[in-house]
Amino acid sequence: MTRNTRNTSNGRFPGGFAPEEDDDLPKSKSQRKRDMTALQDLGVELEALPKDRLARVPMPEALSDAILQARKITSHEGKRRQMQFVGKVMRTLDDDEVAAIRAALEGFKGTSKAETARLHLIERWRDLLLADDANLTKFLGEHPGVDVQAVRNIIRNARREKELGKPPKYYRELFQAIKDTLGGGKDEAADTPAEDTES
Numbered sequence: 001m002t003r004n005t006r007n008t009s010n011g012r013f014p015g016g017f018a019p020e021e022d023d024d025l026p027k028s029k030s031q032r033k034r035d036m037t038a039l040q041d042l043g044v045e046l047e048a049l050p051k052d053r054l055a056r057v058p059m060p061e062a063l064s065d066a067i068l069q070a071r072k073i074t075s076h077e078g079k080r081r082q083m084q085f086v087g088k089v090m091r092t093l094d095d096d097e098v099a100a101i102r103a104a105l106e107g108f109k110g111t112s113k114a115e116t117a118r119l120h121l122i123e124r125w126r127d128l129l130l131a132d133d134a135n136l137t138k139f140l141g142e143h144p145g146v147d148v149q150a151v152r153n154i155i156r157n158a159r160r161e162k163e164l165g166k167p168p169k170y171y172r173e174l175f176q177a178i179k180d181t182l183g184g185g186k187d188e189a190a191d192t193p194a195e196d197t198e199s
Contacts, residue, residue: 046105053108130162154177
């Protein structure tokens with residue numbers, strides 16, 4: 001008398017698999033949401049770039065126009081709406097275009113790290129030059145084109161202003177002099193002061 005036809009027949013209906021398909025949908029929506037957020041964040045990074053760097057990022061004209069327009073807007077709400085539009089344009093790009101933009105941004109980050117390391121190097125030289133005249137000899141040996149007398153005067157004045165508690169005018173001037181000497185167009189690794197300069 002027991003009948004299983006209803007259960008077995010329901011199992012044969014294509015609709016019987018619908019719950020599994022529904023289970024997959026939230027995951028797909030979540031992934032789409034993450035992708036949209038990532039593209040929106042990418043648009044924000046582009047909008048925040050300095051003008052010269054933005055010009056070097058490969059992107060379609062529509063995206064470039066949208067970002068340039070966003071940079072002109074000063075009101076918070078207007079900027080928010082325009083950045084939403086930027087995100088919308090970003091979603092029309094193909095994978096290769098997005099990859100090219102990401103690669104350009106990563107390249108800029110690498111450049112920023114190199115510049116930070118260079119500034120740390122300049123600061124280190126400044127500390128060494130103010131600490132001991134022997135370090136000036138080493139610095140001049142590595143950079144023979146330096147105006148010796150000018151650098152000596154800056155160092156002397158920087159030490160004096162520190163002793164007297166004056167504003168660090170010459171302290172900053174020494175930084176600039178070292179920066180000009182080291183330059184920015186080559187690898188400064190060879191200019192790094194050795195640890196034994198402090199001994």
